[in-house]
Amino acid sequence: MNKVLLTGRLTRDPELRSLASGSSVATFAVATNEFRGNGKERAEYHNVVVWDRLAQVCGQYLGKGQQVAIEGRLQTRQWDDDRGARHWKTEVVATSVEMLSGRRKRDYEAETLATQPEADPSAISPNEAAEVGVMTMADAPADETATADDDDEQVLVLA
Numbered sequence: 001m002n003k004v005l006l007t008g009r010l011t012r013d014p015e016l017r018s019l020a021s022g023s024s025v026a027t028f029a030v031a032t033n034e035f036r037g038n039g040k041e042r043a044e045y046h047n048v049v050v051w052d053r054l055a056q057v058c059g060q061y062l063g064k065g066q067q068v069a070i071e072g073r074l075q076t077r078q079w080d081d082d083r084g085a086r087h088w089k090t091e092v093v094a095t096s097v098e099m100l101s102g103r104r105k106r107d108y109e110a111e112t113l114a115t116q117p118e119a120d121p122s123a124i125s126p127n128e129a130a131e132v133g134v135m136t137m138a139d140a141p142a143d144e145t146a147t148a149d150d151d152d153e154q155v156l157v158l159a
Helices: 052-061 105-115 126-132
Strands: 004-010 015-018 024-035 041-051 067-080 086-099 134-136 154-158
Touching: 015 052, 024 052, 041 052, 041 067, 052 086
Parallel strands: 041 086
Antiparallel strands: 004 024, 004 067, 015 024, 024 041, 067 086, 086 154, 134 154
8 A cells, every 4th residue: 555644844835837738736845853762853855746726726825834734645756867867756646735734814815915906804704715625723623633823823624
């Protein structure tokens, strides 16, 4: 079985591209921490690839430093460069991405105002939030284990 579950923070903003075929692809890296027995921790970096609609959503809502949970599979690609040297790259092809630390509410408001000047400067309406899968911590089911650092924190579930 080829299944990967990661929880970590983005090391950079996702890079979103559109292919000639019309498909979208987003790439980004996630840093995870390994805690060793002697009290030290070591960072590990994982390249992540996301396709189609999930790629578009990741490109729009994810940013450097945000904590995410990723589910997917490992894929290794190989190719020969112009000099004939063989290269390998192993990456996680994500099928599900869950935002664990959302942007602040004011960031979404600023984005909404920038794209729709006539929009009301108040928070995202419940209908708009439902369209993109945004839930506040108050809307989360009681059995969720995630906690918010402050009341303005939001969780975005991308699937």
